[in-house]
Amino acid sequence: MNIGLDMMGGDFAPLEAVKGLQLYLSGSNRTASLYCIGDETLVKPLLEEHQVASPNLHLVHAPEVIGYHEHPTKALKEKQRSSIAIGFHMLATGKIDAFISAGNTGAMLVGAMFSIKTIPGVLRPTISTVIPKLDGGTGIIMDAGLNSDCKPEQLDQFAVLGSLYAGNIFNIDNPKVGLINVGEEEGKGNLLAQATYPLLKENKKINFVGNIEGRDLFNNKADVMICDGFTGNIILKMAESVYDLVQARGYANDEYFTRFHYENYGGTPVLGVNRPVIIGHGISHAKAFKNMISVAEKMIESDVCGKITALFSNNLPE
């Protein structure tokens, strides 16, 4: 398998991307070919300095960089020699099987949706966030901010996408799907939640367990927790701030709360597009880059995009 990594994305790139590669390569069973896309005048000396070398490592020169505040569509169009544009070109043409970047999120989403394209039958791609469960398990919340306003049919699809993701990447067997809501009973909630509940209840592709509340996010009631991207983004950032709070109070080394640190998960795949695309946190450090490569490996190995395509092809008009 071939994995493309944007060396120029993230606040601490390319140094932390280089260190992430080093960390990744220090592990065992590293058979993936890694394509490091970035400015070689910057990246090459760093790779040498940190003695990151492997026959599986290939440097792809990209002299341009899309900055954080650039307009995504405009930048992708004008900077065709940027690391993100080259990454998507390689992904679209099959030179790599997955593309990872901690760079301009908007550009990554535009690239994913317009260059890689949405899987037929999927209304809208989605992104997720990982929630550490108190009992040691892992949950995902979906949508984590890509789709602020959602329709019930989209939430219904997120449940299918999230179940496949949880099953294939986190090895959760028959993942429990919960609808994030303000009460347990059917009929509770805002208009969106009220209209989504019956769809999830009837959906035979998922294991729906009903509504879950804000207090259930960290317990084991549900593995895949569904909401619109507005709610999901508030939850994601609030959960990140819980880590900041325990750190400020001196409990940063607590085994459980350590798991709240974004670096443990690295980034989120864009689910619902034809190939694995992983978007990292802007403040990604080495561990985050290493973990994003691991997620890409799992996505390729499990062919989660192929499974999504197969599952959604049933819904297509004849």
Added chain:
Amino acid sequence: MNIGLDMMGGDFAPLEAVKGLQLYLSGSNRTASLYCIGDETLVKPLLEEHQVASPNLHLVHAPEVIGYHEHPTKALKEKQRSSIAIGFHMLATGKIDAFISAGNTGAMLVGAMFSIKTIPGVLRPTISTVIPKLDGGTGIIMDAGLNSDCKPEQLDQFAVLGSLYAGNIFNIDNPKVGLINVGEEEGKGNLLAQATYPLLKENKKINFVGNIEGRDLFNNKADVMICDGFTGNIILKMAESVYDLVQARGYANDEYFTRFHYENYGGTPVLGVNRPVIIGHGISHAKAFKNMISVAEKMIESDVCGKITALFSNNLPE
């Protein structure tokens, strides 16, 4: 001032209500007359047993109780001798100046809106939750779950109601109002947030500081944090679960996290109705009851309902 307390509301009533009275009366400067509304065959022996006695204490017999799962409107109509129905009757006729209950929330809301009635000019009453700020301050989130689906004009009014509440009850001078959103810049967010931002920006009755994100809820960017009741309820319950998490991890005695415990705040007033109505958590213990009485005192003293009436009368059609 005269404060009515439903002795029968809450999972641990009437015992914890009695203990709450005891706690309250043990403080200094207790001049309020307290009307204890409940089944006197149950309440009187408990008051005697716990030696809760004061010339300011008056027992009002209410032989019926509205249970947790009863239909609010139906129960209020059929059980006119229940503690909640009698409480609202006393409040509506001026025998008491504030009414507190940890009983059936729906019945409390129906009572507040139909017996006490919404202040002219207020589109919808609202409830809030208290958020402990890391720097020691106190913030409020509004709406905390009363209005799942909101219009921009409602959120704009919540900002005014919340500012008055924060100023009069938490003594926050010129409270900073933030719109809970998925990004800092104007134009971010779902349709509701996008439409609400310009209203808040133009609102001269509040000190609007812009958008705040999920990570800002515990910092000091804003004192009054505005969102729809769906989002607010998720945040409220998630914040409550943070207390559960730190307790599970053994940090329950941490000075900051202790403040996450609902008992410190007791309950939430229904803001936007003509008289002080305070709804308690179903699991209220003594401290919560005591604190609800204190909030009622402050609401009466500061005449926050009168101030709301004055402020909203400007908006009324001529």
